[in-house]
Structure formats: C-alpha cells, structure tokens
Amino acid sequence: MDGVQLLVSGLANGCVYGLIALGFVLIYKATEAVNFAQGDFMMLGAFVTLGLTNAEYLHLPFWIAAPLAILIMAFFGYLLDLLILRHLFGQSQTAVVILTIALGFVIRFVAGVIWGHEPQTLESPLAFGDVSLGGVVLGMADVAVIVVTVLLTWSLYQFFQRTKLGLAMQAASQNQMAAYFMGIPVKRVQGLIWGLSGATAAVAGILFASKGAIDPNAGLLGIKAFAAAVIGGFGSLPGALAGGLIVGVIEPFAARYLAAGYSQIAPYALLLAVLVFRPHGLFSQVRTKKV
C-alpha cells in the first residue's frame, strides 16, 4: 500500500511537471525555440490567480478568477511575443535561449516586488478535502491535477493533429519560409502559440498553487519540467506528459529507497542517460529525410 501511495502522489506531482513541460513543447513544436522562462510563467500564473482570489487582494470568487487568470496569461504570452520575441525573427536559437533565461530573471524579480518573497497559499476550493479510494488517500487537489492534465494534453494533441491552425503551427516550425509562401501568417501564428503556452502555464500555476504554497522562486521547478520534456522527446505532447510522470514518480521512490545524497540526482541522471542513449527523447520526432 505504501508503494501505491508513493506512486499516486508521484503521479500528481508528475502531472504538474507534465503541464509545464507541455508549455515547453508547445513553443518548441511551433517555433523550435525553447522557452526557459516557462517555469516562471507558471509561477506568474499562480500569483495572478492568487492576486485575483485571495482576501487581502481582489477577493474574486475562484471560478471567476481562474478563467480570468488564464486569459491574462494568454494575453501576456501574446504580448511578449509581439513586443520582444518577434524582433528576434531571423536570429539564432541561442539568442532566444538567452533571452528567455533573462526574461525568467525579470519575471521573478517583478513577482517578488509585487507579491513579496514570503510563501503564500492560494485560497482555492481544490485545496481542501481528501478522497479515499480503497485505502489510498488522495487529496482533492491531486485528483484535480491528474484529471485536468490528462484532459488538457488530449485536447492540445487533438488541436495539433486535427485543426487547421494546429497544422499551420507545425508547418511554420518545419520551414518558416515555405509556410509563409503557403499563405500561413507565420508571425501571428507564433504570437498565438505564445499565448497558448501562457494559458497552459496559468493552468499549471493554478493547480500547483492548489497543492501547496508558492513563492517567486517556484519557477525553478521549471528545470525539472525541462528534464521531463527532454525525457519525453521535445516535440511530442503525450511525450511531455509521460516524461513528467516518469520524473514525478521517480522522485518519491528515489527519496524513499536511495541514500540521501543520491535521490536528488535521480531525475537529472535519467535526463543525461536519455540524452546519451536516445538524444531526441523516448517519443522521438526526428526522422531522416528521404531524398
């Protein structure tokens, strides 16, 4: 029973990693850039919700505040692309990497100035109550995290496979110039994908904040989500979720069964192993072009 309990709590944590990893994958899928600030997006989304919901700030009902926060973050992502990232069009990917790292610093700083550096808790209706299932005790928040993550991954996957816009996004990433010639408004599509990843980050943030306290450094969780995205294969949405679950499940088990020093290493050691043996992740998207 102990193992099952660890497994379930690991799955719930893993879903949060998976959600942040989804944001990475969205951006990568559509622009082949990596948004190193995705963890900080998540933190910002959590704080925006907190600012709208909590009694000492705006004190809106949670079910109004949550969609509002998602909208705000989507707008934030779009604006970011419009004001900053669009000007990098045509520069190397390293420039985008460095830029998003810098952006993460700035977001962390701004959040610290607005909401302070003390850990705070979101007054969320998801945060209370437990569910008991055959001897395994689950927090309501854990259940919500798992359900929302699976739904979101599934719908994003369908979006990329089925809709015109999703296909346009994939096309824009594979060859910008050719996509442009085919009549895809590449720049606007990129703006939309940044907005979408902002919204995903907000969902991740709300769920993360429902599970515990948040502070401006919560964004550093992004590094673990990053490991998740790589393990899953950077271009694959189900892969991101799977990677998140793997990292999430490994953590509690490593902490339980390995010596103290070794347990923190486990996710990163796995990351390196995956990079060495399957450099493009477990759900690889790399294909050799037939000539």
Added chain:
Amino acid sequence: MRIQFKTSYDHDIRLFPDRHSLIVYGALILLALVLPFLINEFYIGEVTNVLIWAIAGLGLMLLTGQTGQASLGHAAFLAIGCYTNTILIEQGLPFLLAFPLAGVITGVVGAIIAIPALRLHGIYLAIATIALSILADDIIVLLEPWTGGVSGKFPDVIRVFGMEIERWTMPVRFYYLVLAVAVMCTLFYRNILRSPLGRAFDAVRDSEVSATAMGVHIARTKATAFGLSCMITGWAGALMGYYAGAFNNETFSLVISITLLMMIVIGGLGSIHGAFFGAVVVAFLPQGLSILKDSVLGSGVAIPGLETGVFGMILILFILFEPMGLYGRWLKIRIWFELFPFARKDMFRRQKSYLKTERLR
C-alpha cells in the same frame, strides 16, 4: 583613417594586424603593469576580480562565440578546476605544476563529457550542460572525502619560487599572478584563432554542412573546442577559488553558469574584447546598483533579486537592440569616426536566416 595594405597572405594571420594595434595593446599591457602604483589595494582587488571573470569568459567564448555551442554548465568546469588545483596542492605538488595540470585535467574531463554531448544539437547541448551544472552540486557533496562536502575547502597560500602569494594580505602580488594568466590565456586564444583549428571552429559555427564539405571533422572539432574551453575555464576556476578564499558545493552554482553566458553576450559574442567588456559589467554591476539604490532610496532598503532582475533587463535590451554586444557597439562607433563621413547605417546589417526544422534531417 587607417588603410591596411596587404602584400602577403601572412598579413591576414598576424598577431597584430598593423603597428597601430601593436602600440595600442602594448600601451594597455604597460598600463596594467603599473596599475598597482596608480590605484589603492581595494580597487586592485576589484580589477583582479574582473580579470578572473574575463578568463572564465574567454573559456566560454571559445565554445559559444567561436564554435557556436551554447553551454549552460560551465560553472561545473570552474568547480572541477578549482577543486583539482586545491587537491593537487594538498597532495604536495608545487603550484607551478598543479595549476597548469588543473586546467589540463578539467579540459580532458570536458572533452570526455563532450563526446556524448556532441551528438546533440543546439538546445540539446544546452540542456545536457544544465543537467551537468545541477549535478555538480550534488556530486561535490557525495565526494566528501576529497572535496570536503558542504563544509568546503580553503585554498592554501600560493608559493612560487619561494615567494608567497595571497589574495587578502598581498593583493598586488595576486593581481600580477592573475594578470599573467589572463595575458597567457588571451595569447593562447588569439593563436588558436590564427591556426587552422580556429578556422575550423568558425566554420562549424557558421554552417555545419559547409564545414563538412570543406573537410572539417565536425565531432572532433567540437570535442576539441569543448576541451580547450574547459581548460581555460578550469584555470579561471582555480583562480576564483583563491580569490574567494573559501569554497564549497554551492559556490559554483547554475547561476554562475548563466551569468557567464550572459556576460559574454553582453560583451559581444565571438571576440576577445567581448569577454573583457562583459567581465567589467558583471564585476561592477552589483556595486554600481547598490550605490544607485542607496542614493535613490536611501541606504538600508533591501530589494531582493534586484541584481538578477536588472541584469536580465540589460540583457534583453542588448539582445533586442545590440546583438553584437558592447564590443559591437564600440566597433560601430570606431568605424563611424574612421570613415567619417562615409559610414552608412547598413554596414553592419546581418543576413537573416529563416528557421528550418532540426527534426527532419
């Protein structure tokens, strides 16, 4: 306006392109040599800090600026250099042997680590090196018998030819030591650029496909770049250990790696000057900010995260408006004056490249 009139192919690879630059750099060295007589010991310490950062920057610049491989894990190599140097000296090796050896060992470790990483492109290499930087912290704790774990280590006084060098009691001597290493590293870097290997680095950075077509062995070139870069970084790490006076697992964190990468971007990627300019910014920014904060808000007001926040904003502005960094700006101003009134705005316009997927190869 200077005109370089080239009469032989050797002119292209001269250490100094003309007499003018020989005079300028000679004067610079002279100024560096007499600096301890001009400013007091506190500022000598600060200049030493700048030089150490510049050496580390040169190391990363060789990899990122010349070969085009972004690494976010160079703090790990600083740590390897620092610990190796201290451990070798504890084993009884003289400084003059231990210090170069520390760099070489770091370089070899770097090259070994690079071999699996070489199969990785752009961002994947950055990811692998991030993991390395995070792992370094934990590995140092795990290797406690050698590294001293969380309680850390204290480097011994440096002894060279019976002369003692210590950072706090004899900052001027330490300054000369660091200056000597900095000059040697710069010359080493400059000479690599003049060699076929340096050309190969540039070729790999600009286009791997064309480099292969020209007969450059991509994997070997990248591994060499990684190894040489780590070697210089290892030396910087050893000096950083002496400068700090004490170090443990948290000294060389991921933040240091990121700072290092940002430093060379602000300085200007792909130039030796860039490493030095960036080092000046990184070393003096905290002091400048705290002076500014005290004068605006009054002393005693603490804003946590201010440094990294401002650093991030400066970096964003640089990437947006001056991707060539401080050195690029300096170059533009200089050329504007040299060509006056013929300088044109589009002289530095860069070719835009449009994204094509790396997932289909």
